[in-house]
Amino acid sequence: xxxxxxxxxxxxxxxxxxxxxxxxxxxxxxxxxxxxxxxxxxxxxxxxxxxxxxxxxxxxxxxxxxxxxxxxxxxxxxxxxxxxxxxxxxxxxxxxxxxxxxxxxxxxxxxxxxxxxxxxxxxxxxxxxxxxxxxxxxxxxxxxxxxxxxxxxxxxxxxxxxxxxxxxxxxxxxxxxxxxxxxxxxxxxxxxxxxxxxxxxxxxxxxxxxxxxxxxxxxxxxxxxxxxxxxxxxxxxxxxxxxxxxxxxxxxxxxxxxxxxxxxxxxxxxxxxxxxxxxxxxxxxxxxxxxxxxxxxxxxxxxxxxxxxxxxxxxxxxxxxxxxxxxxxxxxxxxxxxxxxxxxxxxxxxxxxxxxxxxxxxxxxxxxxxxxxxxxxxxxxxxxxxxxxxxxxxxxxxxxxxxxxxxxxxxxxxxxxxxxxxxxxxxxxxxxxxxxxxxxxxxxxxxxxxxxxxxxxxxxxxxxxxxxxxxxxxxxxxxxxxxxxxxxxx
Amino acid sequence: xxxxxxxxxxxxxxxxxxxxxxxxxxxxxxxxxxxxxxxxxxxxxxxxxxxxxxxxxxxxxxxxxxxxxxxxxxxxxxxxxxxxxxxxxxxxxxxxxxxxxxxxxxxxxxxxxxxxxxxxxxxxxxxxxxxxxxxxxxxxxxxxxxxxxxxxxxxxxxxxxxxxxxxxxxxxxxxxxxxxxxxxxxxxxxxxxxxxxxxxxxxxxxxxxxxxxxxxxxxxxxxxxxxxxxxxxxxxxxxxxxxxxxxxxxxxxxxxxxxxxxxxxxxxxxxxxxxxxxxxxxxxxxxxxxxxxxxxxxxxxxxxxxxxxxxxxxxxxxxxxxxxxxxxxxxxxxxxxxxxxxxxxxxxxxxxxxxxxxxxxxxxxxxxxxxxxxxxxxxxxxxxxxxxxxxxxxxxxxxxxxxxxxxxxxxxxxxxxxxxxxxxxxxxxxxxxxxxxxxxxxxxxxxxxxxxxxxxxxxxxxxxxxxxxxxxxxxxxxxxxxxxxxxxxx
Numbered sequence: 008x009x010x011x012x013x014x015x016x017x018x019x020x021x022x023x024x025x026x027x028x029x030x031x032x033x034x035x036x037x038x039x040x041x042x043x044x045x046x047x048x049x050x051x052x053x054x055x056x057x058x059x060x061x062x063x064x065x066x067x068x069x070x071x072x073x074x075x076x077x078x079x080x081x082x083x084x085x086x087x088x089x090x091x092x093x094x095x096x097x098x099x100x101x102x103x104x105x106x107x108x109x110x111x112x113x114x115x116x117x118x119x120x121x122x123x124x125x126x127x128x129x130x131x132x133x134x135x136x137x138x139x140x141x142x143x144x145x146x147x148x149x150x151x152x153x154x155x156x157x158x159x160x161x162x163x164x165x166x167x168x169x170x171x172x173x174x175x176x177x178x179x180x181x182x183x184x185x186x187x188x189x190x191x192x193x194x195x196x197x198x199x200x201x202x203x204x205x206x207x208x209x210x211x212x213x214x215x216x217x218x219x220x221x222x223x224x225x226x227x228x229x230x231x232x233x234x235x236x237x238x239x240x241x242x243x244x245x246x247x248x249x250x251x252x253x254x255x256x257x258x259x260x261x262x263x264x265x266x267x268x269x270x271x272x273x274x275x276x277x278x279x280x281x282x283x284x285x286x287x288x289x290x291x292x293x294x295x296x297x298x299x300x301x302x303x304x305x306x307x308x309x310x311x312x313x314x315x316x317x318x319x320x321x322x323x324x325x326x327x328x329x330x331x332x333x334x335x336x337x338x339x340x341x342x343x344x345x346x347x348x349x350x351x352x353x354x355x356x357x358x359x360x361x362x363x364x365x366x367x368x369x370x371x372x373x374x375x376x377x378x379x380x381x382x383x384x385x386x387x388x389x390x391x392x393x394x395x396x397x398x399x400x401x402x403x404x405x406x407x408x409x410x411x412x413x414x415x416x417x418x419x420x421x422x423x424x425x426x427x428x429x430x431x432x433x434x435x436x437x438x439x440x441x442x443x444x445x446x447x448x449x450x451x452x453x454x455x456x457x458x459x460x461x462x463x464x465x466x467x468x469x470x471x472x473x474x475x476x477x478x479x480x481x482x483x484x485x486x487x488x489x490x491x492x493x494x495x496x497x
Numbered sequence: 498x499x500x501x502x503x504x505x506x507x508x509x510x511x512x513x514x515x516x517x518x519x520x521x522x523x524x525x526x527x528x529x530x531x532x533x534x535x536x537x538x539x540x541x542x543x544x545x546x547x548x549x550x551x552x553x554x555x556x557x558x559x560x561x562x563x564x565x566x567x568x569x570x571x572x573x574x575x576x577x578x579x580x581x582x583x584x585x586x587x588x589x590x591x592x593x594x595x596x597x598x599x600x601x602x603x604x605x606x607x608x609x610x611x612x613x614x615x616x617x618x619x620x621x622x623x624x625x626x627x628x629x630x631x632x633x634x635x636x637x638x639x640x641x642x643x644x645x646x647x648x649x650x651x652x653x654x655x656x657x658x659x660x661x662x663x664x665x666x667x668x669x670x671x672x673x674x675x676x677x678x679x680x681x682x683x684x685x686x687x688x689x690x691x692x693x694x695x696x697x698x699x700x701x702x703x704x705x706x707x708x709x710x711x712x713x714x715x716x717x718x719x720x721x722x723x724x725x726x727x728x729x730x731x732x733x734x735x736x737x738x739x740x741x742x743x744x745x746x747x748x749x750x751x752x753x754x755x756x757x758x759x760x761x762x763x764x765x766x767x768x769x770x771x772x773x774x775x776x777x778x779x780x781x782x783x784x785x786x787x788x789x790x791x792x793x794x795x796x797x798x799x800x801x802x803x804x805x806x807x808x809x810x811x812x813x814x815x816x817x818x819x820x821x822x823x824x825x826x827x828x829x830x831x832x833x834x835x836x837x838x839x840x841x842x843x844x845x846x847x848x849x850x851x852x853x854x855x856x857x858x859x860x861x862x863x864x865x866x867x868x869x870x871x872x873x874x875x876x877x878x879x880x881x882x883x884x885x886x887x888x889x890x891x892x893x894x895x896x897x898x899x900x901x902x903x904x905x906x907x908x909x910x911x912x913x914x915x916x917x918x919x920x921x922x923x924x925x926x927x928x929x930x931x932x933x934x935x936x937x938x939x940x941x942x943x944x945x946x947x948x949x950x951x952x953x954x955x956x957x958x959x960x961x962x963x964x965x966x967x968x969x970x971x972x973x974x975x976x977x978x979x980x981x982x983x984x985x986x987x
Contacts, residue, residue: 029895031891031895031899032899034853036891036895040894040895109842113807113842114841156887157891158934169808170808171809171811172806172808174808177934178933180934181934224808224811248812250811250814250815251815252819253815255815255818255848258826258846259802259814259850260807260811263808263811288812288954288956290780312749316661316662316667317661317662317663317750317753318659318660318661318662318663318740319661321714321740321741321750321753322778324746325740328745328746329743336748351600352599352603352630354752356748357748358748360753397648400647401521401527401647404533404552405519411521443668443669444667444670444671445670445674464779464780466778466779
């Protein structure tokens with residue numbers, strides 16, 4: 008197995024940083040601030056012609072004066088300075104680089120020529136590099152974030168490979184809100200050297216990465232892409248969104264990363280053969296990646312809906328059947344068991360609707376246990392998280408709360424939510440939740456942080472379940488062809 | 498024009514409240530807390546057999562002892578007590594009621610009979626009522642919220658009529674996050690008396706309501722529904738989602754509000770004839786309602802994309818063309834004008850991509866002004882809001898910020914964002930924005946609060962624009978038939 012250059016780029020012990028100063032007027036400084044904020048424990052050596060210190064770090068006038076072995080160079084400098092610096096890296100024995108600088112293949116003839124120059128210099132010294140025209144990388148395992156955006160993110164199991172820097176960096180707040188943690192994220196830019204196939208291969212072997220999200224504007228090596236993707240999707244899921252299917256999309260891509268777009272049907276065929284789930288938009292891309300990184304796959308497509316509100320229950324049931332999933336009617340035996348537990352106006356059929364009801368033990372424990380033990384049910388869609396935030400005013404304003412205090416409520420909710428989150432592992436069946444209240448409800452935050460996704464609408468929870476079922480069918484496909492040459496080492 | 502019973506129900510000067518106590522153990526108490534928290538300035542008279550005061554309000558042992566004219570009775574009491582209380586209301590001359598209590602038409606034969614009893618009592622006294630099995634109403638104009646959920650919401654221009662209480666109450670936090678304000682919201686429950694058609698007629702005449710969102714499980718009076726909806730959609734938009742199209746959806750509805758679902762194609766035909774925009778899920782329902790309540794309609798379907806990040810720009814362009822909108826290439830004259838303003842690596846074609854660039858004047862003012870002045874452009878899709886929150890760490894950690902402080906930045910952003918929000922009115926062309934950072938970025942909050950929707954993904958902004966174009970086509974349809982009898986008084 009050859010050594011993937013990303014092994015060092017994503018896990019550097021030391022970084023030489025070009026483009027940082029003590030003034031916020033350059034983007035390089037802003038990105039250096041992110042690295043310093045991100046918790047990275049390796050050495051960072053800023054290069055600056057005049058300053059002795061850059062943002063509190065000892066600075067060096069040039070790379071050769073550094074006189075230390077360094078794993079990675081990060082370049083956020085003007086285009087005309089890049090060739091000389093890359094050459095200097097080569098002479099200093101630095102074998103890996105991230106070139107953030109833009110103005111290459113994406114800008115026309117002169118840019119393309121400049122990009123070829125970079126490749127030539129890199130090849131001369133055996134340097135492998137990401138970019139140019141990328142925004143860098145994030146590795147949650149070592150707390151390294153080289154991008155402009157220093158926002159908080161959570162370590163998790165989604166790996167991201169993107170031709171747009173935006174989708175691995177500007178999205179960090181968005182990821183937090185849906186409770187999605189990331190393992191590693193790579194902005195590949197113009198792919199002048201390291202490309203999407205290298206990244207796929209690298210994340211395919213990363214144990215922390217359980218699903219891979221791709222944002223694609225154009226594929227450089229379709230045959231290798233197909234081969235590597237198939238090896239991966241036999242074991243872990245890949246979800247992709249591509250933005251080059253229309254004329255306007257292709258035009259935007261050309262000026263963005265210099266990619267040649269392909270007609271939509273080519274992507275469709277390629278993804279299908281590769282076992283890649285195709286998302287229609289970035290909402291689905293991230294929702295599905297989160298789903299597949301966190302929950303066990305269903306064995307079949309029959310699901311239960313458990314809710315404390317009729318509307319969201321109806322929405323879930325309807326959306327599920329529209330997505331090709333099945334919401335079976337429970338047998339009369341099961342319905343009688345459920346009826347004995349729920350209020351008289353409630354429904355036992357499936358959806359099970361307990362109606363507005365604050366018996367936490369019923370909705371988080373008794374009913375889920377009963378439902379997930381049914382052989383005919385492959386997983387559960389859940390609506391009914393109403394945590395402490397909703398009771399604050401009510402407890403404060405009523406004199407007599409029968410001993411209920413905010414603290415007691417929070418304690419009870421915490422205990423029962425954590426128990427609830429053990430159910431997928433215990434039953435080996437997936438659960439997805441929906442709540443219109445986000446992490447400001449501590450019950451939502453708890454459930455997300457203990458591994459069950461909570462989506463902002465009922466239909467998005469259903470869409471996540473449908474993605475799991477799609478991937479189960481893809482995996483079954485591989486099982487049927489165990490002798491195939493491209494199926495990888497599963 | 499007959500007097501719509503909702504005129505009083507939505508605007509009561511006084512309320513007699515049945516079901517509140519000083520203990521949180523009943524839902525009635527919780528809903529009374531919401532009314533008290535909501536800022537309602539009318540009189541509230543709780544009825545309680547024993548208590549002299551309920552949550553600080555003087556309580557009365559029964560309705561007759563109240564001996565005052567009252568506009569509205571709100572009933573959150575056990576089902577068996579409802580008939581006698583409704584009768585008491587009738588005898589006391591109270592002509593309007595909201596019956597929250599469940600366990601009627603949605604629960605089978607006995608429930609249906611009980612519901613008929615309510616109708617009989619109401620008719621005897623000429624009482625008009627909402628419910629049963631509903632969650633109540635919100636009227637932002639008078640700060641009245643009778644539902645269980647006391648969450649903050651903003652007054653605005655979306656009216657909501659829902660057969661699920663969840664979608665007018667549990668969604669309040671969700672509305673805040675997308676910056677959607679509501680005018681009035683009505684949970685109609687089983688529609689035993691007042692039904693969706695009455696509500697449509699009422700909100701159709703409400704000036705504060707600029708678009709109407711419907712959640713439908715079943716339509717009781719399809720002919721009247723069509724007539725009233727057509728009168729409205731000639732002037733303001735209606736957006737509907739229906740959850741009864743599949744077998745499981747219909748089953749869920751039957752136990753939820755006792756509605757008989759209709760096959761999906763019946764809804765499709767009805768909505769089309771009525772000029773109603775059909776949403777696929779609640780995400781679209783609320784995104785589109787917000788869009789149509791806040792922005793001018795485009796004259797054509799040619800749009801510009803302005804971005805500071807390539808990926809979201811490509812996503813917008815691609816999604817727009819997939820939705821039937823057009824992202825035209827700018828003329829070379831226009832491109833030269835734009836080129837003179839933007840960095841050399843940036844793109845002037847359309848999408849206009851200024852690349853990572855913090856010239857606020859360029860992206861919020863100069864380019865939008867130039868673009869919206871183009872005759873060939875009907876509106877703008879915008880990605881590029883990076884407000885003060887993103888600079889906090891950077892300003893704090895760099896010694897020399899060239900005089901930039903967090904305060905100065907916030908001041909500058911506020912000024913330019915408010916100017917930006919005047920552009921749709923000035924140009925009579927719509928703008929929608931997308932940002933992966935929500936209201937924690939004060940620039941996002943400012944833009945939302947000054948009338949331009951900011952959606953959480955690029956594709957959702959595009960979907961909002963496509964909804965505007967759909968509604969423009971519906972309005973054009975009416976213009977072509979000015980003599981039609983059903984077109985209302987436009």
